[in-house]
Amino acid sequence: MSPSLRRPSTRSSSGSSNIPQSPSVRSTSSFSNVRKNSIRNASNSGSQSVSASSTRSSSPLRSVSAKSDPFLHSGKIRVRRSNSTNNCLRKNDIYTGSITVTIRPKPRSTVASHDSVGLKSPRYSQPRPNPQSGGNTFIRDPWFITNDKTIIHEEIGEFEFDHVFASHCTNLEVYERTSKPMIDKLLVGFNATIFAYGMTGSGKTFTMSGNEHELGLIPLSVSYLFSNVMELSMNGDKKFDVIISYLEIYNERIYDLLESGLEESISRPSTPSRLYMGKGNSNGLSAELKIRDDTQYGVKVIGLTERRCESSEELLRWIAIGDKSRKIGETDYNARSSRSHAIVLIRLTSTDLNSGTSRSSTLSLCDLAGSERATGQQERRKEGSFINKSLLALGTVISKLSADKINPTGPNILTTPTSTGSNSTGTATSNNNIPNNHIPYRDSKLTRLLQPALSGDSIVTTICTVDTRNDAAAETINTLRFASRAKNVALHVSKKSIINNGNNDGDKDRTIEMLRRQLEDQRRPISDLKGRSSPGEGSSHFSSDGNIKSNGAVDPNLALMRAENRILKYKLENCEKLLDKDVVDLQDSEIIEIVEMLPFEVGTLLETKFQGLESQIRQYRKYTQKLEDKIMTLEKPGHTATSLTGCGDTEVTELRKMLERKDKMIEALQSAKRLRDRALKPLTNAHQTSHPIVRNDKLT
Numbered sequence: 127m128s129p130s131l132r133r134p135s136t137r138s139s140s141g142s143s144n145i146p147q148s149p150s151v152r153s154t155s156s157f158s159n160v161r162k163n164s165i166r167n168a169s170n171s172g173s174q175s176v177s178a179s180s181t182r183s184s185s186p187l188r189s190v191s192a193k194s195d196p197f198l199h200s201g202k203i204r205v206r207r208s209n210s211t212n213n214c215l216r217k218n219d220i221y222t223g224s225i226t227v228t229i230r231p232k233p234r235s236t237v238a239s240h241d242s243v244g245l246k247s248p249r250y251s252q253p254r255p256n257p258q259s260g261g262n263t264f265i266r267d268p269w270f271i272t273n274d275k276t277i278i279h280e281e282i283g284e285f286e287f288d289h290v291f292a293s294h295c296t297n298l299e300v301y302e303r304t305s306k307p308m309i310d311k312l313l314v315g316f317n318a319t320i321f322a323y324g325m326t327g328s329g330k331t332f333t334m335s336g337n338e339h340e341l342g343l344i345p346l347s348v349s350y351l352f353s354n355v356m357e358l359s360m361n362g363d364k365k366f367d368v369i370i371s372y373l374e375i376y377n378e379r380i381y382d383l384l385e386s387g388l389e390e391s392i393s394r395p396s397t398p399s400r401l402y403m404g405k406g407n408s409n410g411l412s413a414e415l416k417i418r419d420d421t422q423y424g425v426k427v428i429g430l431t432e433r434r435c436e437s438s439e440e441l442l443r444w445i446a447i448g449d450k451s452r453k454i455g456e457t458d459y460n461a462r463s464s465r466s467h468a469i470v471l472i473r474l475t476s477t478d479l480n481s482g483t484s485r486s487s488t489l490s491l492c493d494l495a496g497s498e499r500a501t502g503q504q505e506r507r508k509e510g511s512f513i514n515k516s517l518l519a520l521g522t523v524i525s526k527l528s529a530d531k532i533n534p535t536g537p538n539i540l541t542t543p544t545s546t547g548s549n550s551t552g553t554a555t556s557n558n559n560i561p562n563n564h565i566p567y568r569d570s571k572l573t574r575l576l577q578p579a580l581s582g583d584s585i586v587t588t589i590c591t592v593d594t595r596n597d598a599a600a601e602t603i604n605t606l607r608f609a610s611r612a613k614n615v616a617l618h619v620s621k622k623s624i625i626n627n628g629n630n631d632g633d634k635d636r637t638i639e640m641l642r643r644q645l646e647d648q649r650r651p652i653s654d655l656k657g658r659s660s661p662g663e664g665s666s667h668f669s670s671d672g673n674i675k676s677n678g679a680v681d682p683n684l685a686l687m688r689a690e691n692r693i694l695k696y697k698l699e700n701c702e703k704l705l706d707k708d709v710v711d712l713q714d715s716e717i718i719e720i721v722e723m724l725p726f727e728v729g730t731l732l733e734t735k736f737q738g739l740e741s742q743i744r745q746y747r748k749y750t751q752k753l754e755d756k757i758m759t760l761e762k763p764g765h766t767a768t769s770l771t772g773c774g775d776t777e778v779t780e781l782r783k784m785l786e787r788k789d790k791m792i793e794a795l796q797s798a799k800r801l802r803d804r805a806l807k808p809l810t811n812a813h814q815t816s817h818p819i820v821r822n823d824k825l826t
């Protein structure tokens with residue numbers, strides 16, 4: 127056990143709950159940075175409703191958590207103080223630390239009209255008249271912020287994080303603390319991931335994107351990134367490429383938010399109505415994208431659009447275009463609720479012009495959809511269930527990773543994946559490289575996409591937005607529970623490696639030679655064509671009926687054919703490229719993954735069909751063997767007509783016919799089998815043949 131954590135003894139508790147119990151409540155690690163009872167009991171200046179619930183034994187919040195979370199009973203938990211100085215860069219190339227967790231409470235003013243939770247407010251928020259009692263009683267938020275690292279619930283205790291913002295803080299302040307340091311790391315070659323997490327309506331999108339009055343983290347980060355890029359490229363030694371992709375996960379499917387062209391997107395309505403379902407087909411959805419393991423990036427979304435950007439304005443324009451396609455709807459808590467998880471991916475490649483080496487690092491900015499209670503509207507309910515499921519999956523992954531870290535058997539530091547990409551088996555690797563707990567990254571698209579980041583390929587910061595109203599207490603506690611676990615996830619991240627772009631002399635020569643040959647190859651057909659079409663040289667060209675006729679007037683078909691030729695050549699080149707990319711590089715593991723994506727029923731159906739075919743083949747072989755034997759007996763020279771009792775000429779002819787048909791049958795079955803063998807070959811190779819393949823030669 128970590129020296130800084132003492133596991134408390136479990137006490138029983140009484141009282142009933144009005145807080146829905148979340149599965150995550152069970153983790154003993156969930157409150158590992160909560161200091162129970164360390165708050166002074168809120169002064170009785172509180173309201174009647176506060177005082178009614180402030181006695182420890184009667185707290186509904188405490189009683190639920192107490193049942194399931196022994197940590198909550200600790201009056202003695204030694205808090206592992208979150209310390210951002212733990213996060214450090216070792217030898218400049220390795221980052222060690224944990225996920226940086228900050229909490230941002232939503233200001234009261236956007237929820238109701240009274241006081242706010244914040245450092246500038248009194249130590250405990252002031253009670254305000256309860257409108258429901260005609261102002262005779264008072265209510266007060268149960269949450270207090272005492273310093274920039276602690277948020278307290280008067281019943282539950284303290285939660286400590288890397289930073290707790292005051293509710294009146296600005297996006298700029300949040301950016302300065304969370305996002306800006308990440309851009310600095312991105313610029314020196316680390317992957318960086320920032321995600322906003324919290325219940326619906328708590329301010330994730332406001333924090334990430336901002337609004338017309340206040341810029342959010344995304345525009346602020348993008349501007350800072352480009353100002354640095356410009357400055358760094360000033361001296362002419364370095365060149366930078368910035369590429370953006372933008373995707374969303376809606377109802378557990380991945381969609382490209384930049385798929386459509388600029389013009390098309392601009393013509394779309396800019397203000398979504400109740401639910402703007404974006405571009406695409408008649409359902410309002412574009413094609414779903416698939417994920418696959420990738421040696422370079424850990425996981426890759428196949429076919430995701432990439433847009434190269436020269437300036438922050440251009441990049442933000444693409445984001446604005448993507449935002450228009452994002453699914454937005456009205457919920458009980460938020461008039462414009464994001465119904466999807468949105469992830470902006472910004473890839474920065476810096477190339478050293480002297481050495482020809484380059485390095486790519488990626489910034490992932492995620493505005494997650496908010497957890498929510500079931501709602502009456504069917505569509506919202508369906509979306510909500512997908513959202514909650516994926517957030518639960520994220521919670522489980524974080525919980526497992528955090529449990530690994532505080533596991534008494536020793537810390538489990540997640541390390542940067544090796545050259546084979548992320549730890550795609552979903553197994554956390556301890557610092558002595560012994561795989562232990564299975565991490566269920568594949569339980570949702572969100573966790574699958576965040577897998578490389580969470581398994582040590584990226585520095586990670588999360589901003590957890592909370593709503594401090596009393597009636598949002600359950601969701602806020604869940605968010606803080608998630609945040610507490612995230613704080614325990616250790617990171618050990620290496621800078622992205624430098625790639626040699628073949629700028630040394632040997633490589634240069636080889637490249638030049640290859641290009642020269644390519645050029646030569648291309649010149650030949652061109653000069654051939656030129657020769658044929660040149661009238662002065664008496665050459666020939668194709669006539670409209672396909673014959674070569676002697677030269678004369680220019681045949682319009684020639685131009686057509688040339689154009690066609692060009693198109694074919696272009697297609698061919700593209701096919702070759704595709705082949706290079708998608709077929710030649712396809713590993714067995716990838717093929718298995720693709721096959722695994724096929725519905726199970728399809729595989730079973732195919733297998734059953736082929737097994738049927740095989741058994742038919744065996745029967746035919748037996749049958750034809752019998753026939754052959756019979757015929758041979760009948761044709762034996764010593765056979766007399768009398769011995770043919772019951773086997774007259776008709777039968778012999780019949781048998782002969784059947785024998786002829788047998789060849790055709792076997793041929794057809796063989797070709798069906800060949801097809802099947804081809805389909806199953808990658809699988810059988812990889813699995814060391816679980817499907818018996820009957821060799822063709824056995825069939826003849």
Ligand SMILES: Nc1ncnc2c1ncn2[C@@H]1O[C@H](COP(=O)(O)OP(=O)(O)OP(=O)(O)O)[C@@H](O)[C@H]1O
Binds near residue numbers: 231232236293333497
């Ligand atoms: N810190 C804040 N300052 C000012 N307004 C805020 C703040 N946080 C949230 N709001 C406002 O509250 C409303 C809901 O916020 P927002 O849409 O960002 O929530 P969300 O967490 O993204 O919700 P969902 O998960 O449903 O998309 C918006 O009108 C937003 O402007």
